[in-house]
Amino acid sequence: MRRIGGRDIVAAILIALLAGAIFTSPPLQALQGLSLDILTALHGTIIGDNRDPATSPVVVVAIDGETYDTPPFKGSPTQTWTREIGRVLGSITDGGAKVIGFDVIFPSSIEQSEIAFGDAPLGDRMKGFDRDYLITLRKLSDNGKLVLGEILSNDHPDAPYPAQRFAVRNTVRALNVHTDTDDVIRRMPLSFSIDDKPVPAMAVELAARAFGAEPQTGPSGATILSNYAIPSAVPNTLTLNFRGMGRDVPVYSFADLRACVEKADRDFFRRAFDGKVVLLGTILNFEDRKLTSMRFSGGYDGTPAPRCAQPVPAGTTQKARSDIAGVFVHATAVRNLIERDAITELGLPARAILTIVFAAIIAFAACMLAPGGAMIAWFGFTAVYAAVAVVTFVHALALPLTEPALASLAAFAMMIGYRFVLADRDERFLRKSFAFYLAPEVINTMVASGKMPALGGEMRNVTMFFSDLSGFSSIAEKMTPGELVTLMNEYLSAMTDIIEGHGGYVDKYIGDSIVAMFGAPADDPAHARNAVHAALKCHGKLAELNAGNPAFAGHDLSHRIGLNSGEAVVGNIGSRRRFNYTVMSDTVNVASRLEGANKYYGTAIMASETTMAQSGDTFAWRELDAIRVMGRGDAIRVFEPLAEKSAESAEQTKVSAAYAEGLAYWRAREFAKASDAFERVANADPASALFAKRARALAANPPAPEWTPVNTLEGK
Structure with missing residues (x-):
């Protein structure tokens, strides 16, 4: 249902007044007699x-x-x-x-x-x-x-x-x-x-x-x-x-x-x-x-x-x-x-008021509903009103029938015209602008909320989604252009469907990389949770493609996904002649760095602490580390989403527990105990293998007293 504003209310009232005045005017006085004829026919046919x-x-x-x-x-x-x-x-x-x-x-x-x-x-x-x-x-x-x-x-x-x-x-x-x-x-x-x-x-x-x-x-x-x-x-x-x-x-x-x-x-x-x-x-x-x-x-x-x-x-x-x-x-x-049962007809003032009220109701319905729904409302309301009119006619009171029905139909047509020319102009622009970037249900939600993206940019709390295929350049060199295009179309289509299905907006494709955001342009209070859901689904979908899609056969593709939540500037950004709806802020840069950080830990999905916190208790997580990414001085605690809450496998639970134990010893500078804990699951978990190696090195050569458990990443 479409929201209506003050301008729409004024338009609906003016349209109702105009339609009512036209259809109760002297040139259309014959409609009053037509109402009597129809009521007489309905009374004789239905009631007798x-x-x-x-x-x-x-x-x-x-x-x-x-x-x-x-x-x-x-x-x-x-x-x-x-x-x-x-x-x-x-x-x-x-x-x-x-x-x-x-x-x-x-x-x-x-x-x-x-x-x-x-x-x-x-x-x-x-x-x-x-x-x-x-x-x-x-x-x-x-x-x-x-x-x-x-x-x-x-x-x-x-x-x-x-x-x-x-x-x-x-x-x-x-x-x-x-x-x-x-x-x-x-x-x-x-x-x-x-x-x-x-x-x-x-x-x-x-x-x-x-x-x-x-x-x-x-x-x-x-x-x-x-x-x-x-x-x-x-x-x-x-x-x-x-x-x-x-x-x-x-x-x-x-x-x-x-x-x-x-x-x-x-x-x-x-x-x-x-x-x-x-x-x-x-x-x-x-x-x-x-x-x-x-x-x-x-x-x-x-x-x-x-x-x-x-x-x-x-x-x-x-x-x-x-x-x-x-x-x-x-x-x-x-x-x-x-x-004493001669028909009592309403005078002109009463007929006009009733006609205007009827037209106003349909005008507001046409303003709030889609044209098809408004037409159904007109049919339904007219049928109910006709039934009431027949009942009153049985008691010798003739309510106007044709005037309200025709005036409301005219009001319906005028309101649809008003919406097309004025009221829905922004909606049409929105749908046209985002038709190739957002799922239809997301656009509908954005339109229904009445919150349109501000031209020129606005601050929004969003979750950024970055993904990239691992080692794709070397794989692409071995493929023909046709095979490469087929593979990428299948992969990007599958990932985009999942992202849009969870309310995300695909900002751009950069080769085999996907940049998306959740929480804009459609306002979504659960953007962090939806982004994590989408990441888990994308990871699962890639496994399905590798196993069952001929275009992926023999390539065993893997990808890395980085998630980060925070404030960002979103809007139409660019030159005066060419612009795109995109996003800019440090939140975006951090998400990009987290995507790249996955390769150090051998993980597929890495999320910042803010994303983990904003997603609530929906998922089972394990904390990976505290890292300092390139271009940022502050350390960031990073996490890996394992599965939805209570849906993690026994193996994931075992690995997560051992990893958490080792991480606790690591941060307490008990590197030998940390190495033992990480070693228990190192064969099944690349991140544990990485920490076991680092713990053994520090156990053999203890760090200086000012050492902090923060991993500074040198690359992107």
């Missing part, structure tokens, strides 16, 4: 609605295809249906309906027909045809049981025939709907201004009559109906809650009800319509179809209700459609008002 349509407070009486195909309506113009409509309406009212609303408009009467019929117009011969119908309208209207519908328009108004309007004493309400810019109906108007007075829309009028209460305007401007403050994100509208996807409203075929009137089945009308709000409307496949919030999931033209007299027509299986009959839009609005 199991309410029994029989419990619906609203029912629809449908002038449907069956009606058009059933006598006496078949082949007859709708103007001739008025008497039968009046009879059915009377039976519905007698059955206990609270109120009936017309979602159909009869703008003319057959009594108006001027078509010639004999020696007079047809209309004159049909005078009185609508009398019974008009009487029924007057009766129902006087009882508060009927509301006719009209379409308000400056260009093409559509209103009931004047005689009908007079019969209902002008109890006519607008059927206009609220259509968004994408031609989708998601909300319904609550009222219209007619003659500078607010007049309730059809759905509000029907619900008000069902409640027996007049709509009021609250202090905040909200419309209140029977103590229900209707939520209005868009002023003077109700956001439709298509909870049942249209299937929660029972539908009665007008043809079947007309036959039921003929049958005189009063009980059926009582069972079907008692206490109900009834909407009379057309349900046809080609007329008055509306695109609503159910357009993605598909809606239904109600649920067929129980029938009274007519058999169920064949081939009437319902299928979900992207559009529904207009009467169900009004039926849904009425049901939302009666059941």
